[in-house]
Amino acid sequence: MKSEKTLTGQLLSNPVPVDSSTVLLSAGSLRHFGEFMVPIAVLLALWELVARFGGLPPSLFPPLEDIFRALLKMSGDGHLAADLAGTFTRLFQSIAIGAVFGTIVGTCMGHFRMWERALVVPMNFLLAIPGTALFPLTMIWFGLTEAAIISILIYEVALTVTVMTWTGVKSIDNSLIRAGRVFGANGLSMLWRVLIPAAMPSIISGYRIAFSRAWRILIIAEMLVSVSAGLGYRLYFAREYFQYDMVYAGLFVVGMSGLLIERVILRTMESMTVNRWGTVRELK
Amino acid sequence: MGELRVEQLSKAFPTAQKWGRSKWHTIFNNLQFSIKSGEFVCVIGPSGCGKSTLLSIAAGLEEASSGSVYVNDSPVRGPGLDRGVVFQEFALFPWLTVRGNIAFGLKSKGVPQAEVLARADKYVDLVGLSKFADYYPSRLSGGMRQRVGLGRALAIEPSVLLMDEPFGALDALTRENMQLVLSDIWQETRKTVLFITHDIDEAVFLSDRVLVLNETPSRIVCELKIDLPRARDRSDPQFQRLVKQLDSAIRGDNNTTKHFGDN
Numbered sequence: 001m002k003s004e005k006t007l008t009g010q011l012l013s014n015p016v017p018v019d020s021s022t023v024l025l026s027a028g029s030l031r032h033f034g035e036f037m038v039p040i041a042v043l044l045a046l047w048e049l050v051a052r053f054g055g056l057p058p059s060l061f062p063p064l065e066d067i068f069r070a071l072l073k074m075s076g077d078g079h080l081a082a083d084l085a086g087t088f089t090r091l092f093q094s095i096a097i098g099a100v101f102g103t104i105v106g107t108c109m110g111h112f113r114m115w116e117r118a119l120v121v122p123m124n125f126l127l128a129i130p131g132t133a134l135f136p137l138t139m140i141w142f143g144l145t146e147a148a149i150i151s152i153l154i155y156e157v158a159l160t161v162t163v164m165t166w167t168g169v170k171s172i173d174n175s176l177i178r179a180g181r182v183f184g185a186n187g188l189s190m191l192w193r194v195l196i197p198a199a200m201p202s203i204i205s206g207y208r209i210a211f212s213r214a215w216r217i218l219i220i221a222e223m224l225v226s227v228s229a230g231l232g233y234r235l236y237f238a239r240e241y242f243q244y245d246m247v248y249a250g251l252f253v254v255g256m257s258g259l260l261i262e263r264v265i266l267r268t269m270e271s272m273t274v275n276r277w278g279t280v281r282e283l284k
Numbered sequence: 285m286g287e288l289r290v291e292q293l294s295k296a297f298p299t300a301q302k303w304g305r306s307k308w309h310t311i312f313n314n315l316q317f318s319i320k321s322g323e324f325v326c327v328i329g330p331s332g333c334g335k336s337t338l339l340s341i342a343a344g345l346e347e348a349s350s351g352s353v354y355v356n357d358s359p360v361r362g363p364g365l366d367r368g369v370v371f372q373e374f375a376l377f378p379w380l381t382v383r384g385n386i387a388f389g390l391k392s393k394g395v396p397q398a399e400v401l402a403r404a405d406k407y408v409d410l411v412g413l414s415k416f417a418d419y420y421p422s423r424l425s426g427g428m429r430q431r432v433g434l435g436r437a438l439a440i441e442p443s444v445l446l447m448d449e450p451f452g453a454l455d456a457l458t459r460e461n462m463q464l465v466l467s468d469i470w471q472e473t474r475k476t477v478l479f480i481t482h483d484i485d486e487a488v489f490l491s492d493r494v495l496v497l498n499e500t501p502s503r504i505v506c507e508l509k510i511d512l513p514r515a516r517d518r519s520d521p522q523f524q525r526l527v528k529q530l531d532s533a534i535r536g537d538n539n540t541t542k543h544f545g546d547n
Contacts, residue, residue, distance in 0.1 A: 178345050179375035181363045183436065184392025193388075197379040277379045278422025 062245045067252065070245040079234065080253065086229035087257070090146065091218055094153030098214075099207060101154075102161025106206075107195050109162070110169025123162065131156035131217050135224060149221040153214045160210040161203070168202025169195050201274050208266050215258055231257070286356050286366065286443025286476045288342065289318040293351035295337055310501040311337055314351070317495060317504060319444075324470060324477040326487035329497030330534060335480045336372075338497075339448045342478060343369045355444055365393050368437030372449040374429045376421040376436075383408055383417040385432050389440035404439060410469060411435040427458040431465065438473065447479045451486065463489055467515055484530045488523055489516050496533045506533035 044064060050056070051063040058066065074080040108115040109123075131152045138148040172195065180194035196203065222232025231254050238246035274280045293315040298306035311334035319325045329335050340346040342353045344363040353360040355367060368389070376385050387404035395403065408417045411431040421429055430450055437445055450466075451459040463486060470477065470490075481487055487494045488510055496506040508530060512522055 173373075173375075175371055175373045175375040176377065179369075179371060179377070181345065182343055182367070182369045183389035183440070184363075184365050189392070194377070197377070200379065273379070277420050279378045 059242075059244045062248060066245040067248045070243070070249040071252065074234070074246065074249060074253075079229075082229040083231050083234045084253070084257070086227060086233075087218060087222065087231045090150055090153065090222075090230070091214060094150045095157055095207075095211065095214060098154045098157025098210065099161050102158040102206070102210070103165050103196065103203060104191075105158075106162040106165025106203075107169050107191055107199070109166040110172075110199070111191070111195055116166075123159070123166075126155075126159055127163070131159075131213075132220065135221070139225070144225045146227060148225050149218065149227070152221065153218060156217055157210040157214050160213055161206040164206025164209065165199060165203050168199035168206070171202070172198045197273075200277075201280050204266070204270055204274060207269070208262070211261055211266065212258070215261070219254055285321040285474075287319065287321045288444045288476060288478060289354040289357075290315055290338075290342070291351055291354065292316060293338070293341065293353065294349045295334060295341065295346075296349045312497070312502040315502075315504070317507075319476055319478060321476055322474045323493065324479065324491045326479045326481055326491040326494045327497060328481055328484060328487050328494060328530065328534065329502065331482060333497040333502045335482075335497055335502075336448055339369075339446050339478065339480050342444075343367055343446050365389060365440050366443045368440055368442035368445050370430070370433045370437045370445070370447040370450040372452045374421075374426075374433050374453070376429055376432055378421050381418050381420055382413050382424070382432050382435075385421065386435040386439045388436060393440060407435040407439040410438065410472075412465065425458075426454050427462055430454065430462060434466065434469070438469070438475070443476065445475045445477045447477065449480050449482065452481070452483075459483075459486070464515070466490065471514060484527050484534065485518065487530065488512075488526045489518065494530060496530060498534060498536055505536070506530070508533075 048064050051058065051061050054061065071080075074083075105115075105119070109119050110116070134152050134155065135148070138151050142148040142151065176194060176198050177190075180190055185193045218230075219232035219235070222230035223236040227233055231250060235247055235250040235254075238244070238250060270280075275282060294313045295311045296308040297311065299309045300307055315338065317325075327335050327338065337346060341348050342355075342360060344360050344367070355364075360367075377388065380388065383401075383404050386407050387400050390400045390403055405414075405417065408414055411434050413428065413431055413435065416424065416428065421432065424432070430453075433450065437447075451462050454462060467490060477491075479487075479490060491510055494506075494508045494510060495504050496508075497503070498505040506529075508526065510526060512520065512526075516523060518524075
């Protein structure tokens with residue numbers, strides 16, 4: 001090959017192979033582990049100090065031991081598992097529907113002028129209505145049921161993902177779209193072969209915001225609607241029965257679950273796409 | 285193989301709007317030339333002369349105000365896989381590997397899956413990137429990225445190759461290197477090429493014929509056949525003479541203009 005000889009003179013900007021194995025928890029090394037464990041340890045120690053020596057009634061500010069015991073009790077009697085299952089089922093059902101809808105509509109809005117013109121005004125109108133404000137309405141429609149919660153989550157997720165995808169697709173470098181057209185992408189294939197992958201950094205940001213919004217609404221919703229199991233329901237129930245340690249344990253589980261979603265699902269999604277492609281900057 | 289013909293091509297852009305009436309700025313008027321099958325033609329001209337617009341029209345990415353571009357006697361109506369385009373800004377798909385980028389057009393063409401890989405690999409090889417087939421573009425240097433761009437355009441086996449200042453974004457050393465690569469590949473494949481550049485040296489080094497666009501609105505002020513044997517030597521006095529001739533045609537301060545002029 002004639003051109004091969006000229007290649008040797010070429011400088012590689014970064015001669016590292018890219019097949020880095022997918023990382024589930026991005027904090028792989030021990031040092032990283034320490035970096036994020038230290039603040040947690042400090043926080044726990046402070047908590048314990050205030051609880052033991054702060055002079056507050058232990059029912060309002062229980063020591064870690066009590067919270068841990070409540071946690072054990074919840075997991076022992078199967079409540080925790082049922083609550084987690086209930087909450088996560090609702091979350092994933094609505095995220096799946098809302099994200100697919102939002103990604104498709106947002107992409108079309110970012111690419112086709114007709115879609116944008118038709119949908120920008122209704123979208124901005126709906127953006128002004130918080131999902132939580134729709135509760136009175138969905139309760140009338142669906143009663144105190146799962147559907148009352150899930151419909152609101154879908155609304156919130158779809159709207160968030162639509163906005164983020166729309167702006168993401170609009171800011172795609174025009175040269176990529178030109179290249180896509182030249183090499184035969186049009187209509188639907190333009191959508192899934194060029195626009196969606198090109199807008200992936202914004203789309204994932206959209207999923208991230210949607211997840212956290214849906215999560216917050218979901219916990220509150222489970223307090224309002226009398227479902228039989230769910231983390232929000234558990235918190236409310238614990239307060240009703242003056243089980244304050246269980247309130248704290250419940251909050252702890254809520255926080256941990258959110259953290260796990262971010263770490264396991266969103267980070268994995270990122271490391272499999274935008275990080276691997278190098279379309280977002282990685283901090284050194 | 286393919287032939288490209290530009291017939292009575294004009295392009296005007298609307299500029300500032302005043303009282304609802306837009307003014308029109310004519311880029312070029314009644315442009316006319318053709319490229320024979322297997323011929324390598326460079327179009328050079330100062331910035332703003334419309335040479336990139338010309339290529340966009342040929343690629344089907346922009347519409348002409350009047351006139352047409354014909355590829356093998358059929359008029360260009362929008363983008364098509366009979367033309368391979370290499371972009372100045374590379375425009376690689378960052379989510380696809382080198383092989384994936386080169387295979388992109390093949391998939392659009394409806395080439396069966398098994399054949400896509402084999403054919404993509406053939407072109408990965410042709411542009412000298414076999415060791416980097418599984419790399420993502422973000423890991424490649426500028427020169428290597430444009431090799432991918434070249435491979436992607438060649439892989440669809442187009443009738444005509446359209447290159448829009450493909451080495452304009454590269455440093456001087458890499459640019460010369462890439463000119464060699466292209467020269468080698470062209471001698472191997474003998475594609476019909478329309479190559480846009482503002483680099484006179486590059487035009488003389490690569491092409492069979494050079495067209496100079498100049499004046500406003502642009503027209504072909506000079507047409508020059510380059511008969512030097514390949515691979516060409518830049519220090520050759522013949523080479524230097526041609527460069528000088530083109531240089532004065534671009535600057536518009538000459539009498540060669542009339543001598544070689546057309547239209």
